[in-house]
Each structure stands twice: as C-alpha cells, then as structure tokens.
Amino acid sequence: MKAPEATRDHGGGEPLWRHFGMAGLIAALLIPFVFFFQPMRLIEARLYDILSVIAPPAPDKWGAVIVAIDEPSIGEVGQRWPWSREIHGKLVESLRAAGAKVIAFDIVFADPSSEEADRAFAQVLGPDVVLAADDVTTLLSQGVQVTRVSPLDAFLDAGAASGVASVHLDGDAYLRRMPEMRDSFAGEALRLMGEPKPAAPEGALIQYIGPAYTYPRASYYQALDPANFLPPGFFKDRVVLIGLSLKQATSADIGTPDAFPTPYTLTEGTLTPGVEVQANILDNLRRGLYVLPVSRPLMALLVILGALLAAASSAKGMTWRSGLFAVSVLAFFIIGSWALLRFGRVWAPPALPAAAALAVFGARFGLDYARERHLRRTVSEAFSRYLSPDLVAQLARDPSALKLGGERRNLSILFCDVRGFTTLSEKLKDEPERLTTLINRLLDPLSAAVLAEGGTIDKYIGDCVMAFWNAPLPSPDHPLKAARAAMRMLEAVDVLNAELKREQGEEAPRFAIGVGINTGDCVVGNVGSRWRYDYSVLGDTVNLASRLESLSKEYGVSIVLGPATAKALQEHFVLIELDRIAVKGRSEKSAIFTIVAPAEERAQNPVLVQLAELHPTLLDAIGAGKRAEALALVQHCRTLSPLLSSYYRKLMAKAAAIPE
Helix, strand or coil: CECCHHHCCCCCCCCHHHHHHHHHHHHHHHHHHHHHCHHHHHHHHHHHHHHHCCCCCCCCCCCCEEEEECHHHHHHHCCCCCCCHHHHHHHHHHHHHCCCCEEEECCCCCCCCCHHHHHHHHHHCCCCEEEEEEEEEEEECCEEEEEEECCCHHHHHCCCEEEECCCCCCCCCCCCECCCCCCEHHHHHHHHCCCCCCCCCCCCECCCCCCCCCCCEEEHHHHHCHHHHCCCCCCCCCEEEEEECCHHHCECCCCECCEECCHHHHHHCECEEHHHHHHHHHHHHHHCCCEEECCHHHHHHHHHHHHHHHHHHCCCCCCHHHHHHHHHHHHHHHHHHHHHHHHHCEECCCHHHHHHHHHHHHHHHHHHHHHHHHHHHHHHHHHCCCCCHHHHHHHHHCHHHCCCCCEEEEEEEEEEEECCHHHHHHHCCCCHHHHHHHHHHHHHHHHHHHHHCCCEEEEEECCEEEEEECCCCCCCCHHHHHHHHHHHHHHHHHHHHHHHHHHHHHHCCCCCEEEEEEEEEEEEEEEECCCCEEEEEECHHHHHHHHHHHHHHHHCCCEEECHHHHHHHCCCEEEEEEEEECCCCCCCCEEEEEEEEECCHHHHCHHHHHHHHHHHHHHHHHHHCCHHHHHHHHHHHHHHCHHHHHHHHHHHHHHHCCCC
8 A cells, every 4th residue: 555645754844944935925015014004003002002001100209280170160160161260360379379380271271351351360470380372283275284372472471381282193083192392281381390301202102100080189179279178288399280170071982172082091981181191291201201112114123023933933833832932922022012111111012023923823824734634635535545434534634643654563464365366367368358347346345345344455466455454543343343344255255246147147257255364463554665665564464364365265265364363253253263273483383263153143053153162172183193083073063064065175184194
C-alpha cells in the first residue's frame, strides 16, 4: 500500500521567508489605515476612552475649585437664567474677600445687559478675573469662517483678562482634545496665577482626572456667603472657576451645549459640565498631564512589529503554545499602550498593531486549517481503496493516528489465494481481457469482505490478497474480524460462482480460495526506498500466515489458523486441530487449526464437539507412532465429517506409513 505523499513528514513546514513575507504583506495592507482611514481614528479614540480611565493620575492638590451654577443656586437666587450681572459682581467681591487668587467665569459676557448692571459688574473686575471668549466656526460655501466672540470692551478695559473657552469635539462628539490656542481660558487662569504655561502641542489629548463632579465644588449661592456655608479657607489662594453645572442637563440622554461626553461617559453614563472640563484642562497644562499621540510613521512601525511578532510565534504552525503567545502579544500591546499612557504620557493606540497580529495569526490558522483539510482529503483518497469507510473517516478526523514511521504491534495477518488460477490463466491466455475481468470480479468481493470487517488491504500479489488488522487504527478484537472476513470471502466466492454459472453455463470457471490467518507481533510502517515505499507489515508472523495459506490446499480445507488466532477464536467458532508443524525459531511444533462451524452450532450438532475433541488424540497417536489407533481414529473422524474427506485421506496415508 503506497504511503500518501502528503502525510510524509518533511520536517520543515513552509519556508520561513514565505511566512514572514505573508506577515509583511498583511502589515503593508494595514498601514494605509494608519494614515487614511478615518473610522480607525474613532476606534482608537474609544480605546483611549477605555484605557485612560484606568488608574488615572491623581494630583496631590486640585488646580481649581468650581463654583457651580446649579439647581439649588437657581432656587436660592430667585431669578431665571441668565442672572443679573450685579449678582456676578457680588460673587467676585465675595470670592476676593475669601482669598481667591484667580476668578474665572466660564461665561461669555458678549452682549450688553442693563447699563446699571454692566457698570456694577465692571467696577468689581480687575487683573485677577478671567472672562470667557468663544471662537465660532461657520462653514460657508467659499470656506470656513472663524469669528472671535469676546467679552464687552468695558469689562476688558476694567482690567479683566479674556481666555478662549472653545473646545473641539471629535467625530463621535466626545471631548478629548486639548485646546491648541495660547490664549485659552485655562491658560489665562494659569497666567494670572503666575504660572504661564505654553499651549498644549498639536493633537494633545486631555487626561481626565475623574468623572463628573470629581473636583471640589460649591454652589453659587454658597459662594455668595462662604462664611455661613463653607469651611474657612475654602477659596484661599485658589483658582475659582464659575460655570453652569446643572444635573438635569448632565444626563447622556438629554445633552446640553455646556456639558460634554468624555471618556468617563462610557463607564459612568453622564456628561461632564464644561466648567469641570476647563478644570481638567487647567491641571493638564499645569502638571503636564496631557497625552501626546505617537506619530503616524511610528504607528506604522508598530503595525509591522505586531505582524512580525505574530509571525515569529506561529512560524511552526498554530499550537496551544502559539495560541498562548497570541494572547500574550495582544496583552503586550494593550498593557503596553496603557503603561505608555499612564507613565509616559504617550498614546500609542493598540488597535492596528493588535489587528496586524490577529491577522497574521488568523492567516496562519487559515493556512493550517486548509493544510489540515488537504491532509484529510489526501488520507481519505489514499486509504479509501485499502480501508473501510469507517476507518477512513476516523483517520480523516485524526490523521495523527496514522504512524507512518514504523511501530511494533500485535496484528492479525490474512492471506487469500485463488486455487487453480495458473490453469485458468493458461486456458485464457488468448483472452487477456476476459482473464482480467474475471480476476477483478473475484478480487472485488474479496476486498469488500476485508473492508467490511475493518481490515487494511496491504497489497495484491497476482491473484493473492494480503490484509491485516489492528493497524493503522487499533482494533482490539482483530483475530475475530479477520476470521469473519475469511468467512465472508468464502460466501462471496460461492455467490460469484453461481453468477458465472448463470451467465456462462456449465463451461463457466469455478473459483475456490484458500485462506491463512496468523496473529502475532509485527513491525508495521513504511517499507521501501526514498523514491517509493508502501505502508506494510514485516515479521515471522507474516511469513507464517503466508505458509498457512499454502497449507490450506495441502490439507484440503479453506481456512487454516495459526495457534494464537485459534486461541482467540475458540469461544466464537468450533475449531479442529489439523496438524502440528515446525515453526521457524521454535523447538516445539505449533498446532494449526481450521474452522468447521460457528460456536452456536455446538448445541445443535454434538458431532462437531466430538470431532474437535478427537483430533488432539488422533494427532497424538500419529506423533507417537501408534499405527492401529491412528488408523481407527482417522476412519472414525472421516465418518463423522465427510466434508473433510480430502484432509482425512492425507491423514490416512500418514497413519498407514507408520511402521507396524
């Protein structure tokens, strides 16, 4: 049986250059996503939202205190929003008296109100006050127009500073970007504190200290009278940010122009008031907490690194180790990205490097799966002509069960030969097509009998079939299956003879077979040269099985069994001992047997039991040279079983040759 080429282990798999070339190709396909695919930016932004809220840096001292224009304050003030600027003037005086160092209104006072109120507010303003300005962007057909909306000149002339409070949302409406202008609202507050800080670099991301309502805060009405409502020194030497902070407007479902989705919206489900966003921006500028994204060329290198790491770990195929390494690679990029973010203030999005690694692992898994499917098809095709469909299906599910390198196993070997085939060949020497057709019609049912019992067809030697059991897949009851296959073969020959007689009349050839079965240890595996080899068996067990098949003709029986096979079958069949022959490597002679009936017939036909019991005595008498006893026993057994008359003629001659 020729070993399938695809199952031979060449020990190399695919070349490493091809595997790493595949990784390079995957990386090359993903790199354009780094530069041109806008939705990838949103994926990276969401990853930033997730990772930036894990163990965020906690400042030892808050950079600002918030005075919230909230629902209780609206109730206490007793006015609808917007309030009179006289009230804001009173707040400035109150905060200044409480020791506030900088007072910053996150409110744009761009439109005049009553002359009296504006004058009163302007009178209390000074160089310790920051008023919000706004940059309004308008899309026009001819381009983009940016308009600066500043506080009233009267307020600026009074000494107040102006800082731009505008923020820029990402494509998903989340607020992650630091303001890039140098005169930002938070930057101006820091300047008045005596801590001038440069504007954040382009593309810098806000590191939020916590979710909404993290910063220390007081209600507006409390700040109007801190002595009665707040602890002493609550505002002393602090930056105080004043702005809207309405709880009813900070639900993610309601929304408001002055509350924004932030990374904490994913986990908390709330929006952050704009004034608290400004507090976060102030701390980011003051303490350098903002995060800088890596450059796009560096991201491209990370994508290549992800692909190469995955390629290196899966170069020898996907196993549980490479699967574990795949998880480690993904963890490396995710944990590494968080560590860079947390301790290096650098944002290296893990999405694309992880995607490159996953793509390589997936491609490798796909290649292995395709190779496995090809191997299964190859095994199925190669063995379908030699094994039963059930065994082929088992090998296809688990090709590792096929050990082609050679191993020692206990097997049952069957040889089946056609009687009188040489005579038939001579008779049909001028009709080779007919001879081939006849032998194929015979070998087909003989092979089917082997496959039906789960055997492996080793080879066809002319008109002889060699088969074995218990390899390549285990078969615990292999002697019984071999014997049943032999019985099926005899039935198949009878059926074929009947068919030929119907087709060709009395002139039709009549086939007969002889079967030898032996059980014992053999070496099974590849036998041959480096150019061609067969999956076959070797050993004395095989040689004895072949000899038993040839003895079947000599003894005039259809099946001859070796001693180990007979021992395994004694509960399943009625056996008789045919003779004791010399076996290579043994000093004692070994008994050989034949099958005369299934075990079920013992009760129905006691003669069979009597015959089986007499044969050892008969063979003992012949071996001991007891001529008279041997002749009598042969004659008696011949009377009991006329079907074995050919065999008993041989024994009669053997007994008669014993000297008197």
